Amino acid sequence: MSAKRVFTRHTRIAVGVTTLGAVLALGAGTTAAFADTTQTALAGTAELVSQQAAAQAKAVSAAKKAKAVTAAKKGVWDKPVEKYTLSATFGRGGSMWSHKHSGQDFAVPVGTPVQSVGAGTVVKAGPNGGGDGPAYGNAIVIRHANNTYSQYAHLSRIQVKIGQKVSKDKQIALSGNTGNSSGPHLHFEIRTTPNYGSAVNPIAFLRKAGVSL
Incomplete structure (x- = not known):
């Protein structure tokens, strides 16, 4: 085999190894970035769910208070003046x-x-x-x-x-x-x-x- 053919073969192998390494490196980086993005999204979702739960609890509390006031108004008795x-x-x-x-x-x-x-x-x-x-x-x-x-x-x-x-x-x-x-x-x-x-x-x-x- 001539020296020229050996050199060409080694060059192709080196290029192939380099390309594979780049792909692997890119894949690892992409996976890490995806994991970070997913974690951030999950954290944001958890925060949103927490805020919605707090809002719902507040709404339920306000509804109970309004119901109590309405019930008092529907009762037989009331106070003689409103502000005092x-x-x-x-x-x-x-x-x-x-x-x-x-x-x-x-x-x-x-x-x-x-x-x-x-x-x-x-x-x-x-x-x-x-x-x-x-x-x-x-x-x-x-x-x-x-x-x-x-x-x-x-x-x-x-x-x-x-x-x-x-x-x-x-x-x-x-x-x-x-x-x-x-x-x-x-x-x-x-x-x-x-x-x-x-x-x-x-x-x-x-x-x-x-x-x-």
């Missing part, structure tokens, strides 16, 4: 009252809408506490089912009449500062009769009925 600060409590002693405090005070600005806490019939409405005395100022008493009565006092304006039937959440008055009052607020009572002296703890009553205060 609870002030003087039931049974509290002090110089403001001849006996212990007979209701719960809701501190609100004069002119705040006052609503009936439940369906019923107006049995008292007017100045002089609607007949319960001047300390109450302008006041309303509503008769509900099961010998339960609600009273609203220190009103600036009365918007119902005796004998009128009202539904739960019906606006009946505007809050004020009339009568024996140390500042603008709504005095609210739950009674077992329409008259002074039969009050029970109104907050305990409403909370037991499912009203959040």
Whole structure:
């Protein structure tokens, strides 16, 4: 065999080995790059799934809260004002009252809408506490089912009449500062009769009925 043919054969073998090495090297690099890309994609997917799960959990929580509010609104009772600060409590002693405090005070600005806490019939409405005395100022008493009565006092304006039937959440008055009052607020009572002296703890009553205060 001539030297020229041997040289050509060796050259072809060298080129073949070099090409195979390049292919193998390229394949290894491609595999590594693919693995990195896949890992990044999986991490991104996991993060997306985590975010979706968190969003779903938040939506479920919001739905439960909305359902609870709706359930309370559908109940038999509600609170007498929407925005307020609870002030003087039931049974509290002090110089403001001849006996212990007979209701719960809701501190609100004069002119705040006052609503009936439940369906019923107006049995008292007017100045002089609607007949319960001047300390109450302008006041309303509503008769509900099961010998339960609600009273609203220190009103600036009365918007119902005796004998009128009202539904739960019906606006009946505007809050004020009339009568024996140390500042603008709504005095609210739950009674077992329409008259002074039969009050029970109104907050305990409403909370037991499912009203959040």
